[in-house]
Amino acid sequence: MASEHGDAADGETAALTLKILVAGGFGVGKTTLVGAVSEIRPLRTEEPLSEAGRPVDDTERVEGKTTTTVAMDFGRITIRSDLFLYLFGTPGQDRYWFLWDDLARGAIGAVVLADTRRLADCFSAIDFFEHRRIPFVVAVNCFTDADRHGPQDIAHALDLDRGTPVVLCDARERASGKEVLIRLVEYAGRMHTARLLDSVS
Numbered sequence: 001m002a003s004e005h006g007d008a009a010d011g012e013t014a015a016l017t018l019k020i021l022v023a024g025g026f027g028v029g030k031t032t033l034v035g036a037v038s039e040i041r042p043l044r045t046e047e048p049l050s051e052a053g054r055p056v057d058d059t060e061r062v063e064g065k066t067t068t069t070v071a072m073d074f075g076r077i078t079i080r081s082d083l084f085l086y087l088f089g090t091p092g093q094d095r096y097w098f099l100w101d102d103l104a105r106g107a108i109g110a111v112v113l114a115d116t117r118r119l120a121d122c123f124s125a126i127d128f129f130e131h132r133r134i135p136f137v138v139a140v141n142c143f144t145d146a147d148r149h150g151p152q153d154i155a156h157a158l159d160l161d162r163g164t165p166v167v168l169c170d171a172r173e174r175a176s177g178k179e180v181l182i183r184l185v186e187y188a189g190r191m192h193t194a195r196l197l198d199s200v201s
Contacts, residue, residue, distance in 0.1 A: 015082045019106050020184060022073070022089040023128070024113035025121025029141040029171035030089040031073050033113065037177040038075025038087065072103060077181065085181060090125075100128060109188035110136040111180055113171065116146045119157060126158060135188040137165040139180045 022030045035042045073089030088103050104110075110129050114122045122138070129136040140154055149157075151166035160166070165187050169176045 015084060017084045017086060018108045018185065019086050019088065020181065021104060021107050021110040021134075022087055022113065023100075023110055023122075023125040023136075024090075025115065025118055025125070028113040028115045028118070028121065030113055033111070033139075033141075033169075033171040033177050033180075034073040034075040034087050034089045036172055036174050037077050037181065039078060040076050043072075043074040072099065077178065079178075079182065079185065083185075085185070087181075104128075104132060104134060107134060108192070109184045110134055111184055112136050112138045114138050114140045114154070114158075115143060116140060116149055116154070117143065119154075122158070126160070130161070135184070135191040137167060137180065137184045137187055139167050139169045139171075141171045142168055 022033055024030055031042075072091065073087070075087040075089075077085045077087065079085060088107070090100055090103055110125075112122050112125045112129070126136070126138070138154065138158065138160065140149075140151075142148065151168065155164065155166045158166075165183055167180055167183055169180050171177060
């Protein structure tokens with residue numbers, strides 16, 4: 001979803017809004033990231049974890065997590081005066097995957113949050129965006145008790161396509177989250193431009 005709003009008068013540039021997904025495994029920090037960077041009070045659809053969901057909600061290494069997103073998170077951030085990002089955080093559990101296609105419609109790119117303690121949890125999100133040719137960056141949420149690895153090591157472990165950005169971040173910090181989003185917008189812009197040139201040639 002890339003749209004312009006407002007009238008461009010007297011040489012002013014019309015504002016551009018871009019839709020971005022924030023995805024990843026259960027408990028990786030998607031809701032935290034959206035809440036940290038959003039300028040508005042984020043819309044959240046969290047519900048308490050239940051005994052019925054215990055067999056399917058893997059809380060290993062995130063034992064303190066007591067809620068889960070059941071539809072989406074939504075926030076908004078201004079990158080500059082003429083560029084606004086609408087953020088949609090996806091639910092992490094497999095049983096809510098039927099929502100992903102609708103959430104992804106019109107997105108210019110995605111952030112795949114990763115946790116080095118549970119790195120395999122982000123494979124499904126990576127596959128989802130690769131198959132739909134949606135540009136994405138992998139943002140490693142650096143939990144205090146997690147092993148630290150460099151971006152190149154993580155890219156190799158996840159078998160990412162060459163050039164896919166991997167950035168380290170703290171999902172709790174606004175500045176860190178904003179830097180991730182800027183990297184994504186820059187990367188998505190390069191990817192969309194390259195595809196456009198390929199289609200013309």
